[in-house]
Amino acid sequence: MRYLPLTPADRAEMLATAGAASIDDLFVDVPEAARLEGWVDLPIHQSEAAVERQLSAWARENRAAGAGPFFLGAGAYRHHVPASVDHLIQRSEFLTSYTPYQPEIAQGSLQALFEFQTQVSELLGLPVANASMYDGSTACAEAVMMAARVTRRRKAVVSGALHPHYAASAATLAHSAGVEVERLAVALDDEAALIDAIDEETACVVVQTPNVFGLPVDLSRIAEAAHVAGALLVSVTTEVVSLGLLKPPGEMGADIAVAEGQSIGNPLNFGGPYVGLFACREGLQRQMPGRLCGETVDAQGRRGFVLTLSTREQHIRRDKATSNICTNAGLCALAFTIHMTLLGGEGLAKLARINHARTRGLRDALAAIPGVEILTPRFFNELTVRLPRPAAETVEALARRDILAGVPFSRLDPSAAWDDVLLVAATELTSGEDILVFAQALADMLHGEAGQ
Numbered sequence: 001m002r003y004l005p006l007t008p009a010d011r012a013e014m015l016a017t018a019g020a021a022s023i024d025d026l027f028v029d030v031p032e033a034a035r036l037e038g039w040v041d042l043p044i045h046q047s048e049a050a051v052e053r054q055l056s057a058w059a060r061e062n063r064a065a066g067a068g069p070f071f072l073g074a075g076a077y078r079h080h081v082p083a084s085v086d087h088l089i090q091r092s093e094f095l096t097s098y099t100p101y102q103p104e105i106a107q108g109s110l111q112a113l114f115e116f117q118t119q120v121s122e123l124l125g126l127p128v129a130n131a132s133m134y135d136g137s138t139a140c141a142e143a144v145m146m147a148a149r150v151t152r153r154r155k156a157v158v159s160g161a162l163h164p165h166y167a168a169s170a171a172t173l174a175h176s177a178g179v180e181v182e183r184l185a186v187a188l189d190d191e192a193a194l195i196d197a198i199d200e201e202t203a204c205v206v207v208q209t210p211n212v213f214g215l216p217v218d219l220s221r222i223a224e225a226a227h228v229a230g231a232l233l234v235s236v237t238t239e240v241v242s243l244g245l246l247k248p249p250g251e252m253g254a255d256i257a258v259a260e261g262q263s264i265g266n267p268l269n270f271g272g273p274y275v276g277l278f279a280c281r282e283g284l285q286r287q288m289p290g291r292l293c294g295e296t297v298d299a300q301g302r303r304g305f306v307l308t309l310s311t312r313e314q315h316i317r318r319d320k321a322t323s324n325i326c327t328n329a330g331l332c333a334l335a336f337t338i339h340m341t342l343l344g345g346e347g348l349a350k351l352a353r354i355n356h357a358r359t360r361g362l363r364d365a366l367a368a369i370p371g372v373e374i375l376t377p378r379f380f381n382e383l384t385v386r387l388p389r390p391a392a393e394t395v396e397a398l399a400r401r402d403i404l405a406g407v408p409f410s411r412l413d414p415s416a417a418w419d420d421v422l423l424v425a426a427t428e429l430t431s432g433e434d435i436l437v438f439a440q441a442l443a444d445m446l447h448g449e450a451g452q
Contacts, residue, residue: 065268067402069434071362073382073425074212074407075136075163075238076271077263079351080429085265085338094334110305113293113330116337123240124257125248126279130290132333133276134325136260140166140206140236141173142278142289142323143256147204147232148179149287149322156204157197157231160184161211163238164413170206179203186416188213188375188384195225202229204256208236209249212412213375213423214382216246223253232256240264240277241427242380244352256280265339266332275332285309289323351428355381358426358435365439366424371446375421382425384409388446391422397445403438 006014011023020026027035046054065078072078089095093108113131120129133139144156156174158167158181171181184193194205205226209217223233235249237259249257259277266274280288286309294308343351359381367374371388387394391408398405406424409416426435 063402063404065404066429069403069405069430069438071406071424071426071430071434071438072404073214073239074412074423075165075260076268076274077239077241077381077425077427078268078429079241079263079427081265081267081335081339082342084342085335088338089331089335094331107305109330110293110307112334112337113291114295114305115341116333117293119337119340120259120261120277120279123243123248124235124237124254124259124277124279125250125252126254126257127250127282128285128288128292129277129279130288131293132261132329133258133278133290134329135262135272135274135276136236136238136258137163137166137169137276138173138325139258139260139276139278140234141170142325143234143258144170144174144179144181144204144206145177146256146280146284146287146289146322147234148174148177150284151203151230151232153201153203153231154178155180155182155201156206156234157194157202158183158206159194159208159211160186160190161188161213161215161217162206162208162236163212166208166236166238167206186413186418188215189217191217191222194222198225198229198231200229202226202231204232204234206234206236208238209246210237210239210242210380210382212238213384214379214425215376215384216242216378216380219249219252219254223255227253234258239380239382241348241352241355244348244350245356246380250279250281255284261332261336264343265335265337273329273332275329275336287322290325352380354428355426358428358430359383361432362424362426362430362435362438365435366442369439369443369446372442381427382423385422385424387420387422390419392419394422394442394445398438398441401441403441405438405442 070078117129117131121127133142147156148154156179158170160183167183174181182197184190184197194207198205205222207217207219207222209219211217219233219235226233232255233253235254235257237243240259240261241263257279260274261277262274285292291307292309294306296304296306298304359379363374363383366372366385373386375384375386392410395405395408406422409421409423410419
């Protein structure tokens with residue numbers, strides 16, 4: 001059997017070698033109360049053909065993002081990825097490579113990482129960038145840990161408008177290291193509350209721009225207040241295309257800037273893999289997680305690339321490592337680099353303008369519906385609206401009409417009393433017809449409910 005290669009005789013021989021009379025003997029250290037009785041609620045083993053048939057049936061229940069009007073965002077966005085990106089990253093030298101543990105013989109991989117770092121540095125407006133993280137949320141968590149190491153303080157003040165999943169990731173990692181995460185109450189704009197929360201124990205302030213509601217945030221005053229108190233400002237960006245129009249975080253005073261790079265080169269894919277961007281100001285790089293690829297010259301004066309800093313635990317550092325992120329996200333970073341290279345600076349700015357224009361059209365269409373309130377006075381490609389009925393019920397009803405209407409905020413943060421709030425996003429792939437279909441369906445639904 002391909003999936004069940006061991007015979008009863010094989011198992012008996014293995015148990016005898018281990019000195020166990022039965023498989024149950026291998027679990028004697030597990031408390032009886034923690035053991036599962038009976039079979040797991042899963043099908044028993046099947047043939048390869050039967051497994052393929054079942055998986056195909058389940059796959060047919062999924063709906064592709066491009067199958068109809070699509071307005072989901074909240075940290076993962078549907079953008080066009082040129083076919084050339086996928087074609088290039090599937091070359092065997094890219095697709096099969098892994099972390100260059102002998103970097104001197106992996107000059108191609110190192111150059112790709114160096115170019116990636118250069119792009120990230122320019123996008124985020126900070127001089128030092130690393131060679132990618134898992135994704136935006138883990139990059140955010142690592143930034144909190146880095147700030148604690150730099151300042152030798154044990155508290156992070158987190159904006160209530162930070163994506164709840166990012167806040168949860170940061171709190172999970174920080175808890176294990178004894179760092180307190182103080183998350184403010186959910187609010188569209190909490191600049192004043194953030195400044196008031198900063199004290200002499202604060203290691204960093206974490207702010208998202210555009211925030212989870214789609215609202216761009218001027219970080220300057222928050223950065224100034226943090227620096228006066230000796231704290232660092234960590235900026236978070238979940239929609240990297242916004243940096244084609246908005247001021248880079250580094251220019252607004254961010255000490256550490258992280259972002260989710262999925263929107264460039266990496267399509268929606270059931271939540272991943274994505275690529276985390278991470279940059280910091282000069283002087284902090286030795287506490288930066290992950291790897292830094294640098295440019296140098298060899299003994300003959302020829303240009304070359306090296307891993308300048310690589311303080312991960314498997315690079316000998318062990319307990320002195322700045323991070324335990326070990327899996328290489330290099331392929332996703334390469335996809336980002338290829339797409340970013342194809343766009344260039346002017347192309348990214350044009351793409352951002354198109355995104356903003358499509359969102360303005362979405363805003364105008366939704367604002368014309370009686371009972372719908374636009375909560376975000378300014379935005380990039382994401383809007384927050386208040387409905388006259390629960391947002392989750394509205395989304396489910398519209399999904400039955402093949403319209404993916406957005407993300408109910410209650411799905412991101414069930415504890416918040418915002419069950420009538422809906423996050424909707426538009427990108428360059430959102431057509432005018434999509435917006436009209438969505439707006440008409442929503443108006444019909446609300447009008448029908450009002451007339452009952």
